[in-house]
Amino acid sequence: MTAKFFDRLSNDLAQLLEDPTDYNVSIEIGEAPNNQIFKVHSYILQSRSPYFKNKFNETPFNDDHIKVLTIPNPNISIKLFNVIIKYIYGGIISLEKLENSIIFDLLIASNELELDELVKHLQTYLVDNHASWLRLKFAQIYRTSYQVKNLEIIQEFYNDIIAKHPSTIFESENFYSLSKDALISIIKRDDLQLVEGKIWEYVIKWGKAKNSTLPTNLDEWTSDNFLTLKETLKECLPYIRYFNFSNEDVIERIFPYQQILEPKLFLDINSKIMTPNKPISSKILPARTIPDSNILTIEHSLEILSWIDRQEPYYTGNIQCKFELLAKGSRDGFDLKDIYNICDKVSNTIIVLKVEGTGEILGGFNPLQWNKEIKGRNRTGDSFAFSLKTSNLKNSILSRVKNKDYGIGYNSSVSWFSFGHTLVLRHNLKTSKLCYCRINGESYDKPIRSAEFLSLDHEPSSSNKSTFNVEEYEIFKVLKRND
Incomplete structure (x- = not known):
């Protein structure tokens, strides 16, 4: 010993x-x-x-x-x-009696004297104990964290904030003075809560701001002007998720700046629009997702929020609501009775389902409280079901409740939950193969699956082509942001 x-x-x-x-x-x-x-x-x-x-x-x-x-x-x-x-x-070292500004000065001094252990400790101490002060000093300290080395913990703290609240930096007066390393550290994040078209727009603006001699009017640009912008942005461009742009954003935002992209990449972007299933050689980065979700992309979440707020067209900015994960199959199990227990008495929830074998993403919004004691239909005019855009579905499908008396169906005792007849969930979502969407019904205004997968029957058997299992599901409560 x-x-x-x-x-x-x-x-x-x-x-x-x-x-x-x-x-x-x-x-x-x-x-x-x-x-x-x-x-x-x-x-x-x-x-x-x-x-x-x-x-x-x-x-x-x-x-x-x-x-x-x-x-x-x-x-x-x-x-x-x-x-x-x-x-x-x-x-x-004792920090309790030191002011936060002194602790930060101590951090910078320790970094200069190459005291790596102390540098790590001081960053962690500030993040864990004085996060509100760091937020208050956002602009000053965030800029400093990229001017000196070894402040990765501080950088990560601020980048987490930026990912959730992109306007904190993208709409600030400090955006154009952002260093290239700082910009890259932001746009490379999978959880940056902006649609890809907006990210591209900000990156282009940043690049143009770094070259003040570029003409204001894009029609006056020469090949050399585009080459200048391409050189400025060459380390940023690989982190753009080009194949997650909407078709409209490709036309309106990428096409005018096509000269800054490699010809093969631009050809593949066009190919994905015209022939989505055709293989391409360009690297496809994963879509940015909301925190705690392996199913919903940023575009999906903004589209769902727009449906909740009845906004058309759907939002294209940063998310002003928070999706709080309540349950997911891979963590909490797939039995509906377990879902009722977890979500009981919770209102304003979104359920999303990844259908096994088809790649479909189905789901719905329930404005009412989940209630394991109720059996039958519950009245609401604000619920809706949906099928979200995927590589196999060009546009999302929204189906709003039409007969308010049939908005949401509950029956925990027999493991049953529904959005009218448009989306019906039964028993174990992963193994029982009893979930289905019905072809006819007056509760919602349209089906959310193609005709070949719609049931003619009420409660079809597991051998029916219309029934399906769920590969994964996630349920979120929608909250207004206050963090």
Whole structure:
């Protein structure tokens, strides 16, 4: 068994700092007469900091066999260096009595002195304990995090905010001064809550802002102008999800700037519009998804929110509502009775289903509370069912309730839930093969599946072609954002 006595070791080394016997380095912080000399030991500092190791190698001993160092950065104050040197010697740091701005200055100083362990700790401390202050100082600290190295934890904290609230940066006065690395770190995220057409638009604006001599009127652009923009954006363009643009966005937004794309990529974009099932050689990045979902893309979620708010055409900006995951099959099971238990008394929910074998995404919006005690139909005029756009379905299908008395059907005791006859869920969604959509019915205004998959019967058997199993389902509560 190995015994470790770190506390005693830390205390003894800290005492050595207080009584610097046999010191061989003096470090001057600040300017006279308000300066302070720290008498320290080269072996300790070299073992703890690559910065000091390099400094000692560059600095000769004086006649008294002492190496005299100065810290060139005037922002490293006596107060900050006191904290740092005590950490170097004793491995102890106390932050509770320090102001947040001082802690951040300490972070920058520690980073300059290459104290990687402390840099990581200070970032984590600020994110875990002072997130509200970081949000308040968003512009200043976010910019700083890309001007210096090793602040990945701070960067990730801010990029999480930007992913949820893109307007925080894209609509701010600081957007055009954003560094290329910062822009790439944002647009490469799978959870950036913007439709692809808007992301492209912002990237183009950023690139044009970096080249102030480009003509304002696109009709006046020469081939050299497009080449200039292409060169500026060459590291950003690979992170655009070109095959998730709407056809309208391809025509209105990509076509005018087609010269900045590689010819093969532009040809494949056109090919996907005209012959969606034809194989292409260009890399297809996955669609951006909402948090906690493996089914819904950003475009899907904006379309669903537009249907809830009865907006036409559907939203194209950033999401102003939050989708809170309540249940998913792969985590919570596929039995409807379990779903009732999880969602009981919860209102304003969306259920999405990935149909096994077909790639279809079916679902619906239930404005009423789930209720495992109720049996029968429940009146609402705001529910709807849908089939979402996929690689096999050119446009989404929306079916709104037509007969309000048949809006939502509940029956937990027999494992049954429905949006009229338009979408009926029964028993175990993954194994029983009893879910179906009916061909006729007056409760909703249109079917959400093609005719070959619609049932003529009420409660068809599992051998019927119209019945299906669910590969995965997700249920979300829709909330107004307040985070």
